[in-house]
Amino acid sequence: MKCGFCGRTLPPPDKLRQKPCGACLGGCRKIHCPWCGYENPMVPGLLRRWRKKDNSKEND
Amino acid sequence: MAVQSEVCPAERKIVLVGNPNVGKSVLFNALTGAYTVVSNYPGTSVEVSRGCCEIEGVSYEVLDTPGMYSLLPITEEERVAREILLKESAHTVVHVIDARNLERMLPMTLQLVEAGLPVVLLINILDEAERRGMHIDIPLLQEKLGIPVIGGAMARKRGLSELRQAIASYNPDVKAVFGYSHELEKDLAKVSRHLTDDYTLVPRSIALLLLQKDEDAWALIKKAEPSRLEAIEKAVNDTIYERRMDLNLRISLERKRICRAILEEVIHQQADRAPTFFEKLAAWTINPWTGFPLLLLVLYFGIYVFVGKFGAGTLVDLLEGGLFEDYINPWVIDLVQKMTSWYWLRELLVGEYGVFTLGVRYAVALVLPIVGTFFLAFSIMEDVGYFPRLAMLVDRIFKKIGLNGRAVIPMVLGFGCDTMATMVTRTLETVRERIIVTLLLALAVPCSAQLGVIMGLLSEVPGALPVWVACVTLVFLAVGFLSARLLPGERPMFYMELPPMRLPQARNVLIKTVSRMQWYFLEIFPLFIFASVLLWAGKMTGALNGLVRVMAPAISALGLPAKTTAAFIFGFFRRDFGAAGLYDMHAQGLLSPRQLTVAAVTMTLFVPCIAQFLMMKKERGWKVSLGIFMMVTLLAFGVGWGLNLVLGFTGWLA
Ligand SMILES: [Zn+2]
Ligand SMILES: [Zn+2]
Numbered sequence: 001m002k003c004g005f006c007g008r009t010l011p012p013p014d015k016l017r018q019k020p021c022g023a024c025l026g027g028c029r030k031i032h033c034p035w036c037g038y039e040n041p042m043v044p045g046l047l048r049r050w051r052k053k054d055n056s057k058e059n060d
Numbered sequence: 061m062a063v064q065s066e067v068c069p070a071e072r073k074i075v076l077v078g079n080p081n082v083g084k085s086v087l088f089n090a091l092t093g094a095y096t097v098v099s100n101y102p103g104t105s106v107e108v109s110r111g112c113c114e115i116e117g118v119s120y121e122v123l124d125t126p127g128m129y130s131l132l133p134i135t136e137e138e139r140v141a142r143e144i145l146l147k148e149s150a151h152t153v154v155h156v157i158d159a160r161n162l163e164r165m166l167p168m169t170l171q172l173v174e175a176g177l178p179v180v181l182l183i184n185i186l187d188e189a190e191r192r193g194m195h196i197d198i199p200l201l202q203e204k205l206g207i208p209v210i211g212g213a214m215a216r217k218r219g220l221s222e223l224r225q226a227i228a229s230y231n232p233d234v235k236a237v238f239g240y241s242h243e244l245e246k247d248l249a250k251v252s253r254h255l256t257d258d259y260t261l262v263p264r265s266i267a268l269l270l271l272q273k274d275e276d277a278w279a280l281i282k283k284a285e286p287s288r289l290e291a292i293e294k295a296v297n298d299t300i301y302e303r304r305m306d307l308n309l310r311i312s313l314e315r316k317r318i319c320r321a322i323l324e325e326v327i328h329q330q331a332d333r334a335p336t337f338f339e340k341l342a343a344w345t346i347n348p349w350t351g352f353p354l355l356l357l358v359l360y361f362g363i364y365v366f367v368g369k370f371g372a373g374t375l376v377d378l379l380e381g382g383l384f385e386d387y388i389n390p391w392v393i394d395l396v397q398k399m400t401s402w403y404w405l406r407e408l409l410v411g412e413y414g415v416f417t418l419g420v421r422y423a424v425a426l427v428l429p430i431v432g433t434f435f436l437a438f439s440i441m442e443d444v445g446y447f448p449r450l451a452m453l454v455d456r457i458f459k460k461i462g463l464n465g466r467a468v469i470p471m472v473l474g475f476g477c478d479t480m481a482t483m484v485t486r487t488l489e490t491v492r493e494r495i496i497v498t499l500l501l502a503l504a505v506p507c508s509a510q511l512g513v514i515m516g517l518l519s520e521v522p523g524a525l526p527v528w529v530a531c532v533t534l535v536f537l538a539v540g541f542l543s544a545r546l547l548p549g550e551r552p553m554f555y556m557e558l559p560p561m562r563l564p565q566a567r568n569v570l571i572k573t574v575s576r577m578q579w580y581f582l583e584i585f586p587l588f589i590f591a592s593v594l595l596w597a598g599k600m601t602g603a604l605n606g607l608v609r610v611m612a613p614a615i616s617a618l619g620l621p622a623k624t625t626a627a628f629i630f631g632f633f634r635r636d637f638g639a640a641g642l643y644d645m646h647a648q649g650l651l652s653p654r655q656l657t658v659a660a661v662t663m664t665l666f667v668p669c670i671a672q673f674l675m676m677k678k679e680r681g682w683k684v685s686l687g688i689f690m691m692v693t694l695l696a697f698g699v700g701w702g703l704n705l706v707l708g709f710t711g712w713l714a
């Protein structure tokens with residue numbers, strides 16, 4: 001997934017060592033971009049597989 | 061290392077580096093074929109692939125590193141990638157870049173070369189660039205950079221044999237050097253003079269990292285030459301003091317300048333090819349003359365028409381007016397009345413502040429449709445790549461009012477969520493900037509949910525929205541201007557890389573919107589329920605009435621009915637909850653257009669929600685955050701009072 005603000009590719013959430021923002025009940029549901037700090041929404045499990053299918057088409 | 065021998069017995073190593081999505085993995089597979097091992101890099105959770113290949117009878121071990129944007133790491137991935145570069149002593153480092161984004165990616169090539177690494181540059185996805193009418197003079201680029209440069213398209217194996225050839229014939233003794241400005245070179249020499257140990261990187265490159273406050277580089281120095289540490293620290297600090305400028309920024313700007321100069325003659329765009337619509341649009345968005353009208357258009361169609369008219373009008377009417385009012389509410393109220401005769405329980409479930417009639421109804425029927433349409437508009441703007449351009453545009457205004465341009469980032473983020481934006485103020489250099497930005501965030505930057513509800517609410521009343529926009533903007537500019545005057549200090553320039561603009565992808569937009577709505581719902585639903593229980597308890601014990609009496613003078617000074625107090629109390633739980641309370645009162649016909657506008661302006665300026673206040677306390681401490689809280693409250697009610705007078709005097713929105 002790309003950061004919605006600076007456009008850089010975000011590391012997968014499990015690889016991203018980040019402090020929770022403290023505002024979300026029951027764990028953080030946002031991915032804070034390590035480069036610019038923008039909060040990207042965490043994609044729920046169901047949609048994640050759909051997105052993966054799309055990503056595999058990309059050049060990497 | 062144990063992993064190595066399992067993969068292959070090679071002595072020479074090829075390390076692949078580059079941004080994510082430039083085709084590194086495709087190249088890795090093309091080079092190594094089937095025999096690869098994927099394992100975690102020692103001591104981390106980051107995966108690194110290793111494989112084997114043979115070129116002209118010599119066998120090589122190939123390492124695919126995690127994506128990195130710069131030699132100065134921020135993420136764990138980048139840290140691992142750099143560590144591989146530092147520790148694995150590569151025979152060749154293949155830097156893979158995307159031909160379509162040469163200018164953005166070439167600065168890292170410079171970093172790798174100046175670090176003294178044996179770099180081969182692979183310009184990938186060349187076919188796509190050529191299709192866009194771009195011609196890249198690869199021999200000239202190779203001459204200018206002084207390293208082997210290969211163009212290709214790895215997905216089609218184009219350029220693969222040339223790359224293998226370049227690796228086989230690589231001569232590590234020939235090193236390229238780029239000169240920075242005279243001043244920076246002098247600074248670098250001053251620091252690198254003190255470095256005597258034998259490092260993987262050349263001293264000049266280590267000096268660069270030290271000047272950019274790279275923690276790993278400092279740790280390395282501490283270990284390698286403890287006796288010289290003091291002298292090195294002094295040289296670095298003197299330089300930083302002398303230049304009085306963010307060295308990070310200065311170095312990256314210089315690198316950009318060199319890259320631009322290199323690319324000037326290397327890239328040729330076909331003469332007959334006019335810039336695409338998106339290239340033109342991208343330029344318009346950051347030019348103030350076209351940028352602000354464009355911003356107004358975006359706000360008008362994206363927010364006013366789509367969120368206001370469609371979301372807050374049509375959808376809310378359907379859900380709240382149709383579904384809840386006509387079917388669900390009567391049925392639930394009837395059910396509760398049949399089941400229990402206890403007054404307190406009935407009040408708790410379906411009373412004035414009932415869990416169902418207030419909490420559930422607000423969350424599902426009022427806020428969700430508005431916020432849903434808002435998130436859809438927000439996700440489209442995000443996917444197009446509009447936000448960083450908005451930041452650049454706003455930067456010009458910020459400079460005019462004497463504020464720091466870099467404060468733009470947390471401000472723009474504040475429109476997503478102020479709590480997070482308050483945390484991002486950490487990235488600002490001085491305490492002064494942090495305080496000003498925290499104050500402005502608490503005062504005049506509504507978060508996305510509140511903005512959505514207020515826009516939806518006010519667009520129902522002709523003339524109210526322009527007054528609201530004018531008031532909030534004015535307060536923002538005035539307070540920003542004053543606080544920047546009162547707390548003078550340095551103003552480093554703002555610089556940001558702009559990703560290209562593009563057509564929004566339906567799938568991306570949908571995923572983002574749904575994710576945001578799910579996050580929002582999980583977040584607000586418990587809070588709305590909790591708030592209605594608290595209000596119910598307040599009503600039953602009479603505490604609420606007491607609070608209403610205390611706030612009565614302030615509320616009536618604003619010319620608002622006493623019932624508005626409840627909406628202000630909602631607002632403290634969450635900004636959008638308060639706006640929903642106003643919406644409800646408006647729907648019941650309890651507010652005149654003038655009262656609605658005054659209440660909306662006051663509430664936008666008034667207190668941040670609890671979460672934001674706690675974050676403020678965490679970041680700035682009790683004293684500053686309480687000070688900000690008092691100031692915001694006074695200003696909000698003062699402005700509301702003034703606005704009410706002005707509206708009454710002029711007869712607008714009567
Ligand atoms: Zn980002
Ligand atoms: Zn969070």
